[in-house]
Amino acid sequence: MTEMIIRRLLQSVVTLLVLSFITFAGIYLIGNPMEVLADESATAAQIQAATERLGLDQPLWVQYWHYMERLFAGDFGRSYVTSLPVSTMILQRLPATLEMTVISLLISVGIGLPLGVVAGVFPKSRWSRGGSVLSVLGFSLPNFWFGLMLLLCLAVWFPILPAIGRGQTVEVNGVAWSFLTRDGLAHLAMPALTLAIGNMALMFRLAKSGMQEVMLLDYIKLARIKGLPSRRIVVVHALRNVMIPIITIIGLEIGGLIAGSIITETVFAWPGIGKLLIDSINMLDRPVVVAYMLIFTFTFVLINLIVDICYIVLDPRTREALQG
Amino acid sequence: MNRPLLEVRNLQTHFLTSMGAIRAVDDVSFSLQRGEVLGLVGESGSGKTITGYSILGVVDEPGRIVGGEIVLRDTEDGEVVLNHLGEKQLRRLRGNRIAMIMQDPMMSLNPSLRIGTQLVETVLAHRQASRSEAERRAVDVMRRVGIPDPEQRMQAFPHEFSGGMRQRVAIAIALINEPDLIIADEPTTALDVTTQVQILSEVQKLARETGTAWIWITHDLAVVAGLAQHIAVMYAGKVVEFGATEDLLDHPRHPYTRGLIASIPGEGELAADRRLHQIPGNTPSLLNLPEGCAFRTRCDRAGAQCDIQPMLETSSAGDRALRCWHPLEGQSP
Ligand SMILES: Nc1ncnc2c1ncn2[C@@H]1O[C@H](COP(=O)(O)OP(=O)(O)OP(=O)(O)O)[C@@H](O)[C@H]1O
Ligand code: SF4
Numbered sequence: 001m002t003e004m005i006i007r008r009l010l011q012s013v014v015t016l017l018v019l020s021f022i023t024f025a026g027i028y029l030i031g032n033p034m035e036v037l038a039d040e041s042a043t044a045a046q047i048q049a050a051t052e053r054l055g056l057d058q059p060l061w062v063q064y065w066h067y068m069e070r071l072f073a074g075d076f077g078r079s080y081v082t083s084l085p086v087s088t089m090i091l092q093r094l095p096a097t098l099e100m101t102v103i104s105l106l107i108s109v110g111i112g113l114p115l116g117v118v119a120g121v122f123p124k125s126r127w128s129r130g131g132s133v134l135s136v137l138g139f140s141l142p143n144f145w146f147g148l149m150l151l152l153c154l155a156v157w158f159p160i161l162p163a164i165g166r167g168q169t170v171e172v173n174g175v176a177w178s179f180l181t182r183d184g185l186a187h188l189a190m191p192a193l194t195l196a197i198g199n200m201a202l203m204f205r206l207a208k209s210g211m212q213e214v215m216l217l218d219y220i221k222l223a224r225i226k227g228l229p230s231r232r233i234v235v236v237h238a239l240r241n242v243m244i245p246i247i248t249i250i251g252l253e254i255g256g257l258i259a260g261s262i263i264t265e266t267v268f269a270w271p272g273i274g275k276l277l278i279d280s281i282n283m284l285d286r287p288v289v290v291a292y293m294l295i296f297t298f299t300f301v302l303i304n305l306i307v308d309i310c311y312i313v314l315d316p317r318t319r320e321a322l323q324g
Numbered sequence: 325m326n327r328p329l330l331e332v333r334n335l336q337t338h339f340l341t342s343m344g345a346i347r348a349v350d351d352v353s354f355s356l357q358r359g360e361v362l363g364l365v366g367e368s369g370s371g372k373t374i375t376g377y378s379i380l381g382v383v384d385e386p387g388r389i390v391g392g393e394i395v396l397r398d399t400e401d402g403e404v405v406l407n408h409l410g411e412k413q414l415r416r417l418r419g420n421r422i423a424m425i426m427q428d429p430m431m432s433l434n435p436s437l438r439i440g441t442q443l444v445e446t447v448l449a450h451r452q453a454s455r456s457e458a459e460r461r462a463v464d465v466m467r468r469v470g471i472p473d474p475e476q477r478m479q480a481f482p483h484e485f486s487g488g489m490r491q492r493v494a495i496a497i498a499l500i501n502e503p504d505l506i507i508a509d510e511p512t513t514a515l516d517v518t519t520q521v522q523i524l525s526e527v528q529k530l531a532r533e534t535g536t537a538w539i540w541i542t543h544d545l546a547v548v549a550g551l552a553q554h555i556a557v558m559y560a561g562k563v564v565e566f567g568a569t570e571d572l573l574d575h576p577r578h579p580y581t582r583g584l585i586a587s588i589p590g591e592g593e594l595a596a597d598r599r600l601h602q603i604p605g606n607t608p609s610l611l612n613l614p615e616g617c618a619f620r621t622r623c624d625r626a627g628a629q630c631d632i633q634p635m636l637e638t639s640s641a642g643d644r645a646l647r648c649w650h651p652l653e654g655q656s657p
């Protein structure tokens with residue numbers, strides 16, 4: 001297993017290198033940041049000086065080389081726009097995104113999965129069918145549509161939840177969190193729910209169809225024949241085997257959540273890194289964008305690794321294949 | 325004669341599908357004494373497994389017991405009608421007083437749970453026992469069914485076991501709570517011949533030792549000939565003949581039973597020769613089966629009367645039952 005983890009991390013280094021270059025080059029090709037950054041009154045000489053200071057006059061590969069040199073020293077560089085260290089900017093924004101995605105994941109797994117399990121155990125029941133219909137809507141309609149609908153309903157027509165921003169925050173070790181205050185939670189509710197709906201629907205469907213299939217298998221029959229309590233049959237015998245594919249999907253979905261957060265943050269003016277990314281792309285703020293992509297990819301690799309480890313824990317057959 | 329441990333009377337289990345009722349079990353009756361082995365014999369699809377599931381109350385939707393009674397007695401002469409019990413009461417009997425060994429040993433163990441867990445949970449579902457007590461029981465029963473190194477094997481997962489060993493585990497699960505009745509659903513067909521013989525002789529030994537009654541389901545009369553005291557022959561969801569093993573084998577009265585006996589290879593005969601003696605034709609589809617004897621399309625004795633369903637007639641002594649308008653005169657086949 002250790003060997004697998006090391007192999008995986010090495011692979012991810014290569015992925016990160018390739019991706020960093022593609023992003024770097026991509027933004028380079030979009031345009032010259034100076035055109036966006038310089039204000040109208042700037043003279044040609046001033047622009048020239050700024051270009052040289054940022055190293056933008058050099059060829060692409062030289063710029064990339066310098067960037068990577070600094071990166072390996074642990075320096076993500078400074079934003080072209082704010083001149084602040086990129087690491088500071090991202091760290092400042094990261095908690096907002098983190099709490100939104102984590103809470104949204106808790107909602108989608110915490111609600112979608114159990115409902116799906118029950119629906120799969122009683123597939124003929126009326127609300128199991130109803131749930132299936134709703135879940136189709138849940139993942140076929142786009143994320144931002146739900147965001148706008150929630151905004152309309154809960155902030156405009158019946159103004160019970162605040163519409164934008166993070167609300168009141170509490171600092172823990174210098175990091176601001178919303179989920180620790182009532183006001184902050186109220187602000188979190190809509191964005192987290194918006195982000196959760198698609199996944200909740202997916203979790204529901206996966207759990208339902210998985211359970212429905214497993215409940216017909218011989219070993220579930222034997223579990224019944226042994227006279228086990230139905231709770232144990234569902235949770236220990238059926239769910240365990242259903243969870244193996246679902247864990248993979250949850251892993252993939254966390255990636256999806258990070259991507260989805262970009263749109264949700266824009267809708268609710270949630271000051272997370274997704275919003276930072278959009279702003280930075282608009283300003284062609286290359287250091288921020290590349291850093292975002294690297295962090296995003298690394299998180300993704302890490303999640304996949306965790307998923308694989310869960311897999312090994314849950315499925316004895318993979319465990320053996322790895323040892324053998 | 326003592327009152328039987330289990331009595332199945334006119335059992336009917338139908339699958340109510342959108343295309344119509346599939347009468348998988350349609351008038352099955354037999355009875356079984358304590359410590360006795362009953363062979364339940366019939367072709368594929370004749371309703372043997374569903375009969376077993378019905379006794380345990382584990383028939384899947386859209387299947388349902390639509391008629392008849394399954395009566396189980398306990399030692400102190402009390403009796404329960406299994407198909408009138410609620411799920412809660414039935415659960416307490418399953419795996420405890422009545423156990424079943426399923427047809428396919430490869431599929432009936434949970435791939436992601438340790439063998440030990442699958443044995444121990446069967447104990448804990450029915451007894452106030454500590455985990456270590458349950459584990460001791462599990463090791464003990466594994467040893468009894470001939471699994472070597474039971475302490476170590478408890479930690480293994482099903483995929484680490486061969487087919488024969490998995491079947492032994494399934495038998496161990498059935499034995500672990502010392503039930504009064506074990507329904508064994510062709511537990512040896514998926515295995516190679518040597519393992520089959522080995523397991524059969526072990527089961528015979530166990531049956532003698534424990535006083536457990538067995539319903540041994542098979543499509544092969546030869547398997548139960550040396551094992552069972554009584555045999556019930558099923559055809560298309562119905563019991564067509566019932567009797568003491570020797571009597572039934574020596575003097576079959578139902579044309580279908582005679583056909584089954586003829587297909588047993590004799591001494592020194594190759595298994596391949598069996599096909600020569602097989603009854604011509606196929607089992608009819610159970611969906612919307614027409615009235616009358618279901619065997620009449622394959623029966624050489626069929627007459628006009630056979631368009632009417634014959635009833636299962638029990639002999640005056642009560643040890644023989646038959647469902648046929650034109651039975652054989654009990655001559656040797
Ligand atoms: N879930 C189901 N839905 C509909 N019909 C079913 C279902 N399960 C079984 N049946 C019907 O019940 C009939 C009897 O099935 P059963 O499994 O009892 O046969 P069997 O005698 O055990 O045969 P085999 O020797 O092949 O195991 C089958 O012919 C099938 O048509
Ligand atoms: S009832 Fe008629 S068709 Fe059926 S087995 Fe007897 S003789 Fe044959």
Ligand SMILES: [Mg+2]
Pocket residue numbers: 372373374427509
């Ligand atoms: Mg069967």
